[in-house]
Every structure is written in C-alpha cells, then in structure tokens.
Amino acid sequence: MLVKNLLATRLGKSELRNPTILNSGYLGVNSDALIRAAKMGAGAVTSKSCGQKPRKGHPNPTVLQFGDVIMNAVGLSNPGADEEVPEILRAVQGAGVPVIASIFAESAEGYVEVAGKISKARPAFIELNMSCPNVQLEMGIPFACDSRSAAQIVEMVKDTVKTPIIAKLSPNVPDIASIAKSVEEAGADAINAINTVGPGMVIDVEAKKPVLANKVGGISGPAVRPIAVRCVWEISRAVEIPVIGTGGILTGRDAVEMFMAGASAVGIGSALHYRGNESFKLICSEIEEFMKKNGYSKLGELRLEE
Amino acid sequence: MLHQKALITKVEQENFKVKTFHLDLELDAEPGQFVMVWIPGLDEKPFCVAGVKPLRLSVAKVGPFSEKMHELKKGDFIWMRGPFGKGFELKGKKVIMVGGGYGVAPLRFLEENARKKDIDAIFIMGAKTCTELMKKPKAKILNVCTDDGSEGMRGLVTEHLEVALKEKVDCVYACGPERMLVKVLEICEKAKVECQFSLERYMKCGFGLCGQCSCGGLMVCKDGPVFTGKELRGNSDFGKKRLDASGKGIEI
Ligand SMILES: Cc1cc2nc3c(=O)[nH]c(=O)nc-3n(C[C@H](O)[C@H](O)[C@H](O)COP(=O)(O)OP(=O)(O)OC[C@H]3O[C@@H](n4cnc5c(N)ncnc54)[C@H](O)[C@@H]3O)c2cc1C
Ligand SMILES: Cc1cc2nc3c(=O)[nH]c(=O)nc-3n(C[C@H](O)[C@H](O)[C@H](O)COP(=O)(O)O)c2cc1C
C-alpha cells in the first residue's frame, strides 16, 4: 500500500518532501553547507544572501544569543555573485532538494544584475532579501519597508529572469499586508516573512559599549514568533501567492501555528541553536504526529477558518 | 550566552611571538574547546582554552587583534564568551600528543588531564627554530624538535611521530598548522591508530549558526573544533580550503 506523505508541500511549481526550509544566513555559506542542511532533513535550503561584490560583513561580535533571543549583525558577508554561481550550481546538483538562492543589492539595477547571474545556476527560486536591517548605515532603510521600491525590484527582476521569485519581507513596517499586495501585483511567486525584527541593541554595562560591533542588530529566535505569526496571518489574508512563515519556529507545534496563520511552508533557523542539527527531522515528525492525532490529512487543512 | 569580564592576573612570554594570559574567571572547559575573546570596540576572535584553574589563553601575535592582546598587562580586562565546541576525548592507557606552534597550548592542557587519569602520554612538540618553541609540558616522555636543529632533535614532529608509533598506542592527538595535521592523519591511518585533530577556520558566530567556519560542510565551531580522523577522512576541505570573512574559498 502506498503510504501518503502527510508533509508533501507544494511551493509554486516546486514539490517539497516536507515543509521545512533552511533560512538564509543559517549554515548556507556554500554548496557543502547547503548539502549538509539538506542531509539534516530540510525540505528545501536557502543560501546566504549574495550581492554584486564580495563583502566581509561587519567585524565581530556579529551574532548574540541569550534566552529566547538571537541577534545578528553579520552585515551581508558574501563572496560576490561570480563566486556564488558555481556554489549554487553544485548545491542544485548535490542537495537533492530545491535550492533557493537568496540575493540582495543596493539598487534595483543591482538586483537585476545578481539575479541574472544566479539564475544561470538554475535554483528553484531566487529569494529577494529586501529586508536586512543590519546594513542601514551603508544602504539606507530596507527596500521592503516601502511598497513602491519593493514592487519595482520584483518587477524588474521578473522582467529579466524566468526563475520564480520569492520576496522576503520585513516585519518592521506599519502595514505588511499592503507591501505583500504590492509585490504580488509586481509578479512575485511567493513571499517569505519575516526577516529579523528591530533592529535592537544590547549594551555590555561593564564594558560600557554596545556588544555588536555594528551596535544594532536584527532580532530573531523564539521571542519574535508572535510577530512572525501575526505578519504571516495578515499577509496570507491579503494575497493569493504562497507564504513561507519564518521566525522563531522551534517545534512542530510552532510550525502548525504558522500553517494555521496561513503559511504554506516554514523557515527554520534559530531551531538549529535551540534543538540542534536534528531540528528538521524533529519538527517534521512533530507536525506529522499532530496531524495524525487531530485527523488532518494534508497541511492545507490546518489553515484557520475566517 | 553573553560576555563575561575577566581580569588578567599574569602574562607569561612563551616565546618571541606567543604570550599566555592567566585570567581570573572560572570556566568549565575541556581541552580543545575555545572561547570568543572580545576587546570592546575592536573585535572578537576565537582562542583555545590553554588551561583552567586558572583559566589560560595562549595568543600568538599575528595581526591587529592579537597585537592589541599583547599590549595588555596584569590588571587589564578582556571579555569572553564560551566555552564553545567539542574538545578532545581521552582514550585508552597510552597516547601521543603532537603539537606545532601555539597548538602546543591546548595539548599541554590535555596532557595535564591525561596525567590525572594515569594515562601515559608521549608529547612531541616542534617549531621552526628554538625561539619559536612554546614552554614545555611536564610530560614524562617529551620529544622536542626544531626544523633547524637549534634545540632538541632536528626535523619535523611528524618524523618523530612515525618513530614513536613503532610502539602501540591508543590514540594520537594533534594541534597545529593544517599541513602538519594532514601528514599526521596519513601516518595514523597507515599505522591504523585512532587520532583526533583540532582545526581552525574563520569564525563569526562561534556557535554553529552562520556557517562561516564550514570545512566541507562540517561546522568547525560546533561539530569541532576537534574532529576524529574518521570524520576528516574524505573531507573535501581538510588541508585544502578555508573560507575568508566573505565566505570565499581560499586554498590553504
Ligand atoms: C577554534 C580556534 C582556536 C584558536 N586558538 C588559538 C589559540 O589558542 N592561540 C592563538 O594565538 N590563535 C588561535 N586561533 C587563531 C586566532 O583566532 C587568530 O590568530 C586571530 O583571530 C587573529 O586575529 P588578528 O586580528 O590578530 O589577525 P588577522 O590579521 O585578522 O588574521 C591573522 C590570521 O588569523 C585568522 N583569523 C582572523 N580572524 C579570525 C576569526 N574571526 N576566526 C578564525 N580565524 C581568524 C586569519 O584567517 C588569518 O590567517 C584560533 C582559531 C580558531 C578558529
Ligand atoms: C546569523 C543570521 C544571519 C542571517 N542572514 C540572513 C541573510 O543573509 N539573508 C536573509 O534574508 N535573512 C538572514 N537572516 C534572517 C533569517 O533568515 C530569518 O528571517 C530570521 O532569523 C527569523 O527566523 P529565525 O527566528 O528562525 O531565525 C539571518 C539571521 C541570522 C540569525
């Protein structure tokens, strides 16, 4: 008898063996690390955001963890699009799961250039990171904080590449649903919400200095989950395209909560710290257990009724 | 885990480029584990724990951060978080330690622990020349060598390892330049003896999130920095490639 995969997930044209997706910026600096994450059980893997030119990122400390908070100001370190293309290609060939290539740039034209290069490696999606709060001194307020800028980038990239596009949005806006609507109208194939919250700041009172070298950094981890759930709920009521729910998901229960809010898949990142390398497998088996216990036969049935 | 402030209680000059800092901080660390040392306003970098009670770090002067460390004196403070990573695991009754450069520091700590557990250790340490030798451990059997023969025996630590392995031992522990580690792995595989290595890669988070320290997909900060020979066999980056701060692969 054929056993039905309760976790089968469809994201646009891609079939995922399960709905857990490795978040951008976690592990995925190169093909080896992406393939490793796929082996850990992820249904899809997202690469670290890549830009036009190599960037070292901010000096250390760049990542902090305390209690339910992870804070980072890595500062978009990446080897540049030309180095990234062969890495994405190797990951696409070796991961055995869909590879999402995350990109960023300082201008709409920059996104077009990077997307053009990266599309040659044939990732399943290109994710437009328009929402990093850790480079504001250099790059200004993230594009995802303004409907028009966000839509313009999506539109220009869609005009250049055939690869399906995910727009990654920022929670740090008064009305995320309207931004989601704009990127949908501009042609985005999916939305990922949320990028990190804030930014926030931690001061070491003994040193009398901010701990992060960048002084401020985006907040993630279980502390931001209620914000992420609310954002995904607002977005999924406003758009038809699928939403990847990201932010502080540690357990199957947390993932189910995201599906109830309207997500089609979930981004997994901070779980790797709190629950280790088994996170993807644990979360998947916990979702499955919940579904069986409560009589759900597919993920879509989890969504809240209006 | 956030940073703790630590008072420097003593600074020892090990050789012309390495200083060992004694710190007034209780840290429950194993040999092979590391801490992220933060100098507020400058940077934060990984260093192996070179001993506990008192906590010690041996720092080679190689660039801006370590130069700043070398300016610090008794009575100054540094900040740190950790310990991070997986340390060495002592095994059997007779072992060999092979250290090159400041890699000798964590192995001295391991050798102290071995002695407490009545494990016999043969300690092989080397440097290019006598002025680069680290302070010697109290090991019963100590082989010192320099490339130029200016102190101890002339030759590489790996040559002495081959000789020492004529006797049966339970495990070989190595820390030092990666080219040396590659050679040690080769020798141990030929002699069919277990081995453990401490690796270094550029680190950002230090606790397994950012991927920066990837060595063929293994995260050196969390899966290591100590790996067994088995884990490293066939690793595409070991001895070959490291990532720079941007994530670009660079030949070793
Ligand atoms: C797990 C681990 C344990 C280490 N233990 C020791 C130790 O016990 N004693 C010691 O002297 N050194 C140790 N190092 C190396 C030490 O971290 C570097 O020497 C130090 O960061 C150099 O900084 P700098 O500014 O002085 O020099 P730079 O000019 O910045 O760099 C010199 C060299 O250090 C490496 N380096 C620089 N930044 C980092 C970083 N963030 N992470 C890793 N490597 C870096 C560079 O690749 C370069 O090869 C260890 C490294 C790792 C990864
Ligand atoms: C260390 C670190 C690096 C990150 N780098 C990126 C990045 O390069 N691009 C991106 O879109 N998001 C990045 N993020 C944000 C995550 O992808 C994710 O949106 C956010 O952390 C919320 O999920 P989490 O709580 O599971 O971490 C990063 C997060 C962390 C902690």
Ligand code: FES
């Ligand atoms: S330094 Fe971030 S994963 Fe190892």
